[in-house]
Amino acid sequence: MDVSKPFAAISPGVDADVLVVLAGSTKPRSGRELARRAGRSNTGVQHVLDRLVKHGLVYREEVGRTCIYELNRDHLLAPIVEQMTGARTELIRRLREVIGAWEAPSVHASLFGSAARGDGNTSSDIDLLIVRPADVDPDDSTWRDQLDRLADSVRRWTGNNAGIAEVSEDELPRLRKDRPPVVEEVGEDAVDLAGEDTRKLLRRL
Amino acid sequence: MARKQLRTQACGEPQARQRLGHARSLLEVAELAADVSDPSLEYGSVAASVAILAGIAAADAASCKELGKRSRSKNHHDAEALLEQITPGGKRAASQLRQLIDIKDTAHYGFIDVTAAQLKRSLRQARHLVEFAEEVIRR
Numbered sequence: 210m211d212v213s214k215p216f217a218a219i220s221p222g223v224d225a226d227v228l229v230v231l232a233g234s235t236k237p238r239s240g241r242e243l244a245r246r247a248g249r250s251n252t253g254v255q256h257v258l259d260r261l262v263k264h265g266l267v268y269r270e271e272v273g274r275t276c277i278y279e280l281n282r283d284h285l286l287a288p289i290v291e292q293m294t295g296a297r298t299e300l301i302r303r304l305r306e307v308i309g310a311w312e313a314p315s316v317h318a319s320l321f322g323s324a325a326r327g328d329g330n331t332s333s334d335i336d337l338l339i340v341r342p343a344d345v346d347p348d349d350s351t352w353r354d355q356l357d358r359l360a361d362s363v364r365r366w367t368g369n370n371a372g373i374a375e376v377s378e379d380e381l382p383r384l385r386k387d388r389p390p391v392v393e394e395v396g397e398d399a400v401d402l403a404g405e406d407t408r409k410l411l412r413r414l
Numbered sequence: 415m416a417r418k419q420l421r422t423q424a425c426g427e428p429q430a431r432q433r434l435g436h437a438r439s440l441l442e443v444a445e446l447a448a449d450v451s452d453p454s455l456e457y458g459s460v461a462a463s464v465a466i467l468a469g470i471a472a473a474d475a476a477s478c479k480e481l482g483k484r485s486r487s488k489n490h491h492d493a494e495a496l497l498e499q500i501t502p503g504g505k506r507a508a509s510q511l512r513q514l515i516d517i518k519d520t521a522h523y524g525f526i527d528v529t530a531a532q533l534k535r536s537l538r539q540a541r542h543l544v545e546f547a548e549e550v551i552r553r
Contacts, residue, residue, distance in 0.1 A: 347535060361520045370489060371491075374519065389525070
């Protein structure tokens with residue numbers, strides 16, 4: 210799945226792009242504005258809007274010489290639209306739930322890279338930074354089972370592979386000293402999932 | 415059933431034996447590089463990268479023999495999904511391959527320098543994968 214455009218998994222066409230824009234805001238917008246935001250042609254977007262209005266999923270209101278459009282959030286299908294556009298949020302919620310319930314907790318866990326920035330594609334790994342406590346052996350069976358189950362869950366939820374950057378707590382002083390570019394990237398984009406938050410972790414770095 | 419459409423190539427026992435041969439040779443080279451790297455670890459990441467190639471070749475060998483296909487994806491993680499389908503032992507082998515690939519990627523990102531301990535772990539995982547492929551081919 211493309212986490213930045215989860216809708217595309219079900220409908221790769223103009224319809225999906227228009228619905229994503231409509232679901233992303235409660236502000237009514239003109240067809241031209243929706244086309245610009247969706248990155249689609251005015252004509253293509255207008256056809257989609259006409260159809261969605263017929264189905265009642267989108268409200269149309271005439272304002273002077275133009276029409277403005279808004280998602281009808283009371284429509285029976287509206288929750289499905291909102292759920293699909295919110296798939297990235299749901300991924301983060303599930304990751305927090307799973308990692309937060311670990312028997313052997315991590316010092317820190319975050320989502321970074323394209324899934325965190327929202328600019329990946331269907332072949333992008335879901336990148337996770339997991340900091341293992343210094344007193345946990347990397348081959349500890351409880352620890353390994355947790356990571357295996359996490360990787361498996363990510364693949365089942367998204368169809369993408371998990372890329373798990375597993376770092377021991379002992380490595381943190383070296384990262385603080387060397388500050389490789391990835392540390393800045395994580396500081397910019399990471400979404401905290403469990404344990405110490407990224408900013409605190411980076412201050413320690 | 416594979417959980418996603420994987421890019422695969424059909425293969426059988428002859429290819430399985432050939433890939434197992436590659437896996438053994440690569441593991442040997444990785445172990446030699448690991449020896450050279452001690453104690454400066456200048457060749458540490460090279461040895462770890464070759465260990466991953468050994469692991470992937472071993473995964474191909476086991477998949478060819480047992481499933482009649484191997485991964486052709488550019489994403490090495492996709493080979494795990496095939497390994498998982500081999501019973502018994504596939505799940506453990508897939509976990510070992512995942513660890514190997516993640517160590518390489520984590521080093522590539524710059525999160526870790528390949529330390530002696532990580533190199534040892536990579537070599538151990540690669541060795542387990544080669545042993546797993548040998549066992550699958552003997553079946």
